[in-house]
Amino acid sequence: MPEGHTVHRLAGALTELFSGQRPAVTSPQGRFSQGAERLTGRVALPAHAWGKHFFMPFSHDPAPVSLGDDGPDWLHVHLGLYGSWSFAGDRHFVAEDTIGAPRRRIGERESLGGVSDEWEPPEPRDTVRVRLAHEHGIADLTGPNQCQVLTGSDVRSIVSRLGPDPIRNDPGDRERFTSLVRRRRVPVGQLVLDQAVAAGPGNIYRADCLWRVGIHPLRPGNRVSEARLGLLWDDLVVAMREGVRDGFIQTNPLEFSPSDPADENDRRFAVYHRTGRPCWRCGTPVADSMLAGRRLFWCPGCQH
DNA sequence: ACGAAATGTCTAA
DNA sequence: TAGACCTTTCGTT
DSSP: OOOOHHHHHHHHHHHHHTTTTEEEETTTTTTHHHHHHHHSSEEEOOEEETTEEEEEEESSSOOOTTTTTHHHHEEEEOOTTTTTEEEEETTTTTOOEEESOOOOOOSSSGGTTSSSSSEEEEOOOOOOOEEEEETTEEEEEOOOSEEEOHHHHHHHHHHOOOOOOOTTOOOTTHHHHHHHHTTTSSBHHHHHHTTTSSSSSOOOHHHHHHHHTTTTSSSBBGGHHHHHHHHHHHHHHHOOOOHHHSSOOOHHHOOOOOTSOOOOHHHHSSSSTBBBBBOOTTTOBBBBEEEEEEEEEEOTTOOO
């Protein structure tokens, strides 16, 4: 369940755990054996994220590189709908158990941050596509949509097809986003999920950020004012950066007291997965429908 | 046991 | 628009 914030977080975690080292790369499942062989023995360098794409360079020498440089081989991972990384290791190896899908798998609590000296790598599940390993810990990747070794030129070609990433929010991105939306008649809710328009937002940020700025998701892109699209971009930047910081999505702006009876599951989001429940802002029941193959949630009362 | 759904994307028709 | 793909969990028989 990885939207862009998860991938940025992973880039940070894997950089911290493996950059500067020469991890053993294996494919317990066997479907990445060739790639694993190519990467083994090389120095892992700091990883990059752009939208939902993860890139980690593996080089013969430890000199720093930029995203898409020629020279290193690039590990490229797209988690898709349910890919995830799991971590386990000794006390020198600190990471969250699982990043990606909200599940715990290998290396659950008992082997994480465990006792200092006696750590042994756990047996991988038979679905583990890639394992990165060094003496203090392992990272296992399961269920990715894409996992491959690329050249710098391949990487540049992927990145060139991606729109601006709200988590990066580079100069000019705000204007780029608003102009990409305003030149099309497609519903704005569909454009927010188009990775060539904005790289990183998924179904939750789409639904909830549109709600937060009051835009109806079915409004055609060319009929949303420049000003409102600017506010939408700004809100994506804020919400997704909070996701990177916190490690989870918390898009409902309302605060609850610990004793509040509101359903725990219901508190987290604004409209996402809240069909039929009252809008936090106006009380109208939240609606849902399918749009271009994805479930869409919005409040018919206060989004226009 | 079985089916559906899940924070995604691609391809074919 | 439908189906394929990568995997797990959760609800229903």
